[in-house]
Amino acid sequence: MPSRRSFLQATTLAPFVSLTTSQPPIATIKPDRLKPGDTIGLFCPAAPAFTRETVQIAEESLQALGFKTIVGPHAYDRYGYLAGRDADRTADLHALFENRNVKAVMAIHGGWGCARLLPLLDYDLIQRNPKILIGYSDVTALLLGIYAKTGLVTFHGPVASATFNAYTVDWLKRLLIEGEALTMKNPTDKGDNLTQVQDRITTLRPGLARGRLMGGNLTVLSHLIGSPYLPDWKNAILFLEDTHEDVYRMDRMMNHLKLAGILDQISGFVFGKCTDCGPGSGYGSLTLDDVLTEYIIPLNKPAYSGAMIGHIKDKFTVALGIDAEMDATAGTIRLLESAVG
Template sequence: MFSRRSFLHSASLAPFVSLTTGQTPPTPPSVIKPPRLQTGDTVGLFCPAAPAYSQETVKIAQESLLALGFQTKLGPHIYDRYGYLAGRDADRVSDLHTFFDDRSVKAIMAIHGGWGCARLLPLLDYDRIERNPKLLIGYSDVTALLLGIYAKTGLVTVHGPVGSATFNGFTVDWFKRLLMDGEALTMRNPTEKGDNLTQTQDRINTIRPGLARGRLVGGNLTVLSHMIGSPYLPDWRNTILFLEDTHEDIYRIDRMLTHLKLAGILNQVAGFVFGKCTDCGPGENSYGSLTLDDVLNEHIVPLDKPAFSGAMIGHIRDKFSVPLGIDTEIDATTGTIRLLESAVG
């Protein structure tokens, strides 16, 4: 008997129907690689979501980029405020458009996330962005812009540090190797044991062993899950999905992964990487809560696809810079993410 469950499973794998929209998925746009960064280049700083509450935060971002050898330019509305947003939607979009149009600006970096990037997606001029490809860098709420712009234009975007991030040795090294040196690098967690008998920090947890290849896409789980059903997500077929989050109770992680499963996304990906879930606990009055490992195992193990957790991706001090749209191979046994090509031109 052809059960409803088997029908839904086969439908989720069908190549011509998107469960997230109910329509035939569009042909993915050709990948556009932004030019690599060079010493002396100008980086545009703007606030696409929450306001820049502190001028000191902006100054620290400028000084950090100056120490990296870059000049900076501030968006005209960088200090605007409209409630919990960094100014009106149209003005935040204007800053982004201005930087894409400005030929002296070679990369665009968000000061921080918060909430508000998804509000900008219907207002963006994607043709303008496609005509002026350049690096767009950020994480957290900036995931909405990274995914939306990549999905609409094919431009490689970067889940990497924001201006208010800690530009320490680890973060800077991966940033420079990816975006300045143009390496087709292999991202591998640190393995230092310190004076312990075994490694206790930044360990890799293999969920399902094996190798998988596909286009690398993903970002913040909360932001991504709230974009499902919109036209601003990429085709998920044959992708490596990476996710991260912060300050979410375990039941919410469960709920969001369930959403991805019901939307057919998890069944379409070739491999899965979960980064860090910072301060993700059981929550208050949560008697008998599942653990994060429980939730990942329940949702990911049945996919029978290479998967691991613990990668240096997320709301953490030491972070990888991760390009969206680049052909990648993951080794879930060793916990590595190997780019098969450079992310920049």
């Protein structure tokens, strides 16, 4: 029988295993672009639809864009803070992907619960029936997991309960309907100010970077590390956003990405908006600028912050899995190809 000392020595000398367990590169599948008259399926992968008015406004907004809508049967279910049991929410997603009349699948909103579906999903079914999947916040888990397992390009963009204003709708239409290989650039309107005040970009490291766009909500992404539902990060352009997080939590999650080796693998970095993520009243708190400076600048890779990505009214729709070029000096992300077929 081996001694306790030999066991400890063997354990100590065991090779390091990466926490990322990310999936190897997989062939990219582009969904078909949307056309007027297409049907968009709405479902609740996390929190339930609390009022019928919210869903009604979402349907009317999409119908005003020329689309038809159907709503998953479990959207109003309640299981605590979830829209019913995991199996039922999964069944809604499967049914929408399997329905040949449905051309896009859009989450009504986020909350918490999308990651609970990842072990239950039929990835072969999704791969056989590729279509647009769009949402943000907690939906990041589905966007990353489905892309990692199937190669299907997914979209970090508005949920159905979002504000469909002119800015948000324009970016969505250009990407998903017109199929444009667009360049995402913040608005530059100064209003009646002497210089631009709103929606500025901050260059952290100047330069150009190329790679697959990949990312989403930082909290959700960081909690998938160590699971098989993350993509390969090699030479990816990582974009992140978040909301209502204390700075020490942002620090902790950025450190997690660093320790897992993700930050070392990427080719470039874009931070969108962190809504209501101030230092608060805590003594000696770092700022979000401090955190980004500490983790991103030493990478010596092109990086900027302030992109129109996040829990904000005016937002880009960003394709996960599409090759792009980012210019950290100009604060732009240029797609090198269309994100839809």
